[in-house]
Amino acid sequence: MNRPMRSRRQATLASLAAELGVSRTTVSNAYNRPDQLSPELRKRVLETAKRLGYAGPDPVARSLRTRKAGAVGLLLTENLSYAFRDPAAVGVLEGLALACEDAGVGLTLVPGSPGNEDVAAVHRAGVDGFVVYSVPDDDPHLEAALQRPVPTVIVDQPQLEGLDRVGPDDEAATIDLANHVVGLGHRQVGVLCMRLSSDRNDDFVSLYRQQDAHYHVQRARLAALQRTFEAAGVSWESVPVVERFDHHVDDGASAARQLLDKHPRVTALICTSDILALGALAEAGRRGLRVPADLTITGFDGIGEATRAGLTTVHQPVLEKGKAAGTLLLGAGDRVASKVITLPTELRVGTTSGPPRTAEQHWFGP
Amino acid sequence: MNRPMRSRRQATLASLAAELGVSRTTVSNAYNRPDQLSPELRKRVLETAKRLGYAGPDPVARSLRTRKAGAVGLLLTENLSYAFRDPAAVGVLEGLALACEDAGVGLTLVPGSPGNEDVAAVHRAGVDGFVVYSVPDDDPHLEAALQRPVPTVIVDQPQLEGLDRVGPDDEAATIDLANHVVGLGHRQVGVLCMRLSSDRNDDFVSLYRQQDAHYHVQRARLAALQRTFEAAGVSWESVPVVERFDHHVDDGASAARQLLDKHPRVTALICTSDILALGALAEAGRRGLRVPADLTITGFDGIGEATRAGLTTVHQPVLEKGKAAGTLLLGAGDRVASKVITLPTELRVGTTSGPPRTAEQHWFGP
DNA sequence: TGAACAAACCGTAACGGTTCAGAACATGGT
DNA sequence: ACCATGTTCTGAACCGTTACGGTTTGTTCA
Known part of the structure; x- marks a missing residue:
């Protein structure tokens, strides 16, 4: 115990009132409505309270009566x-x-x-x-x-x-972002997303699982990506999506590893959070991939560390x-x-997004 | 309002009991001591509760009675x-x-x-x-x-x-860190510290203010630095200490700027937190200073971003x-x-600390 | 048959306050 | 002398629950 021993029993409003020879109402007023009693009496109440180790009306009892928990x-x-x-x-x-x-x-x-x-x-x-x-x-x-x-x-x-x-309007924001990536010329993209359901699946995600996601936000973002890329002529079925149940930077790194191992020709990694994107960034560095020359990476949220890392992302307030x-x-x-x-969102283009690597630019050449 | 309109008045244990024709005790038991009544009655209680929109005993009233706020x-x-x-x-x-x-x-x-x-x-x-x-x-x-x-x-x-x-033992941990910096050969150091008192002072700190700091942790860290550096023959009065009231990365950057502007010959910046150190790191980059070749920077705490940035710091759990x-x-x-x-602490030497720049090594030359 | 006992339920008294309608008394105006 | 007004304090009701010590009912068993 780190508190000094008080009297036998904690003081209450009633015991204080008894000690002073006044009514409970008056003691209550001393704390809640100073104008309802004379200054002298109030002073006497507060002094006696201090002497008895009474720290003021019990919050719980007060809450019960006032119907406000605070x-x-x-x-x-x-x-x-x-x-x-x-x-x-x-x-x-x-x-x-x-x-x-x-x-x-x-x-x-x-x-x-x-x-x-x-x-x-x-x-x-x-x-x-x-x-x-x-x-x-x-x-x-x-x-x-x-x-x-x-x-x-x-x-x-x-x-x-x-x-x-x-x-935020997750759908609209994601469409913005996706258009940015499409506009840069990327057609071979991969996606890193957060938990889609309460059952763990640290792996690639089927189309069904995407649409059946129990988390509205992830579902909306994936749907927006799908819509935008298909409009750009990319078959969504060909786009690898990797999910992570946990949400640390390391998870983003391992997800990027898993995706890039299987799909090395991907030129852009779209992540549904900055945390995942930061992990992807680390993994890209580990592989000796230059960002954005070899790989474009985007995030979502606009956290401070992402800004400091120059990440292209959607900022939300x-x-x-x-x-x-x-x-x-x-x-x-x-x-x-x-x-x-x-809430409004804002696409923040940083230094981690750019056109796909030149090796593939013959697709668009004359 | 986003809740459906219940009956005229919220249901209580008492009204539920009345509706059921049982005592309040029994209803209470239905929630708190299922073994005290027959399963059938309990089921009936719970059903009626649902019908009346009663979500269980009021937490505040319960807290009052049980003397536990939870x-x-x-x-x-x-x-x-x-x-x-x-x-x-x-x-x-x-x-x-x-x-x-x-x-x-x-x-x-x-x-x-x-x-x-x-x-x-x-x-x-x-x-x-x-x-x-x-x-x-x-x-x-x-x-x-x-x-x-x-x-x-x-x-x-x-x-x-x-x-x-x-x-943690702030003093011991700081001494460890300081010895690391001293051991590398640094004799011209500067310090960036957090708020020392409730009055704002975004500026250099007098010796008096250091010792009079209202924050025990900062006081202990500064005192440990002073002790260690003076033991290494460095006059503490010559060591510039810059304080920041707020505690964002930008504050660390501005503090570093302020310190380096006035003391450009400093070879090491010791920061009493990783946040400040990250700011200092950014400022060093802006000035074209190589870390640690031109400037050693250390932090305190061992946060994730610091680890990712390779910061030399004291990690605490x-x-x-x-x-x-x-x-x-x-x-x-x-x-x-x-x-x-x-709690135990651990000195984590990263890539932001090294020997002072060679230009000054003639001090130690033959 | 009835004592013993368990199961199921109940009545009352807190828990520690706030609130509201007055009581008691003083003050001032007419 | 009377009433209106104000100040200061009080009594009792109430907030919704759980703790405690019962009572009632039914079953078991000598």
Whole structure:
């Protein structure tokens, strides 16, 4: 124990009132409505409180009475590290925390009971609302949150009718990016993507698995790529897509390795996140491939390290995303219609994208 | 509003009991002690609950009665971004979140009411304990937390007698690093450090300010550097130290610029964090300085990006730090003595440190 | 037959506050 | 002397739950 021993039992508002010979109401007012009692009495109350080691009204009891928990809950995907290791996710967290701080409420990370579908923690969380960040379409925790009589806001995914949501237009953004790559002349491309479903598949991805992905964001990005490349005359079936369940830089590297080993003629690697792209970049270096001369690499998100590495990517305002989610939730009290906020994205062309290697340019020669 | 309209008033345990014609105790038992009632009745209770839109016992009321909030509070420094932008801090957060998840409790980020000393949020937080991360020696929020009748664990700083704490041995680790730099032959060094006090000073630091720093960690690191370099015959007064209030890569770059502009003959830049070092690295590149041929740069923390950049740094196990804080706090219930956990650190020599430039080696020549 | 015991359920008293409608008293205006 | 107004404080109800110590009912077994 690192606290000094107080009296036999912790002081309460009632014991304080008894000690002072005043009513509980008065003590309560001393803390919450200073104008409701004389300054002298208030001073006496506060002094006695200090003497008795009373740190003010119990937050939980107060919450019960006022029907305000003073905190919003954040539901992350089952794997916490997944969220903390990606600066894009951390950015959302920061934005949300900022919004909460502004409103003077806490932000509670609700334990996800990794792996299993134990949803009890969602029911046990003393919060005034939930922000659900990037979970699969049929996530049980989301469902549990919706059962609670508090508002819920979704960030990124899933996209559900009638629910508040904030996120970018993944499809439009990806089309932009794909057009950039197509415009450079690439026709032999490969794709590195994140987890598509809750069953692990660190391997190439079938067309079916792409379309059946449980994660809306990945599904939308892949679909947008498919659409754009097919419009450019590239058969999507011929485009190798490699998936990674985990989401570290090393996973991006190993995915790039796997893809390039099998498809060495690929001239561009489109990654659905910057983290994966950074890994791909490392792998390219390891293979002695010059970027972008030998290989174009693109990311998605626009995290700081990507900018520093000169990565061509789609930047999305993650901080604003978190903030928007927070303000949306905190202002959801008496709103009647659901609200969807679409955030702007920006294609940022860096130094990792360029025309395909000259060896292949005879395709376009005279 | 994004929730369907329930009945006139939210269902409670009592209304459910009334509807069913059983006692509240029984309904409570249906949720908390299934063995205390017949399976049929329990099923009936749960079904009726679903029909009435009752999502289970109210968490706040339950907390009041059981005297368990089911969450621990995290107190960060006044500036949230400060914490989220540094992967080292995020690592601690992740570790702590992991420990909380294991224990099935939430992790609440307590709003710090930026800048001002409004400590109310600490008193309003419904939590079973506090983790205080890296705050100045006299932080009012820490003081407020200690007043609450719940255990508190400190991470990194401050170092206070009789309080639980987890952190590395900053002094020993820094001495290791300094000896490495000294051993390479550097005698003209500069230092980039983080905020030393709550008053902003983006400038060179006086000796007095170094020793009077309100942040224990920075004070310890600077003191260790001073000790080691003076032992090597370097007058510490001649060593330029530049401070940055904020803590982004750009701040490291500008600090390096400021220092090198005034002291171009410096052969090594010791930074008290990897973030600052990464900035210094960028600035060196901008100046056309080769690292380490022209300039040695070192960091502190061992974050991922630093490793990828080949930075010479001191690695500390941030994830374990957070985890240790969590387990320490969660197990603090009936402990009687305060506990201090010192984490191991490791000097990681990368490709950014080497002997000083040859031009100056005539100092040591025959 | 009835004592013993387990299973199923219940009543009451907290848990520690906030809120609201007044009571008691003083002040000032007419 | 009377009423209106304001200040300061109080009593009781209520927030939704769980802990604790019962009671009731049914079964088993000597």
